[in-house]
Amino acid sequence: MKDIDNQQGLFSRTAKTPSEINLRSFQNSQHGPATANNSNNANKSRYVPPIHIDNPKNVPQLLDLLSEITKEKITGRMMNNDKLKIFPPTPEAHKAIQNKITQDGMKSHTYELNDEKQIKVVIRGLSKDFDTSVIISHLQNQEFAPFLSSYS
Secondary structure, three states: OHHHHHHHHHHHOOOOOHHHOOHHHHHHHOOOHHHHHHHHHHHOOOOOOOEEEEOOOOHHHHHHHHHHHHOOOOEEEEOOOOEEEEEOOOHHHHHHHHHHHHHHOOOEEEOOOHHHOOOOOOOOOOOOOOOOHHHHHHHHHOOOOOOOOOOO
């Protein structure tokens, strides 16, 4: 009898409609080894890509200036081809360094941060006479900034 009561308790917590079903809430409701690993993942720092500056002038002074701006210790390494590789510790420091580099007109390159990457979506099977402004306006209502790129 106890097993039947336990099973009824499990089913009483399930979603009533398909729209209420959410994988994340289901995973959070499960207690097991997977949730024990989540606390370890919260303590890990996010990966921040390095910034490469071409032909820097006065590297120690530049690193000190960037450390002052970000209020964090900024490290860097000179590469073979006269480039400085900077290792920002946080995404906020990465953005501040990128802003300073563009203000000073230095040549640099980096990889996009995950927060700044654009989401790319392809909708296949849409007829040519379909009004895409409906989709665009719906996405704008959801606070996205879509742009249309059509392929033949």
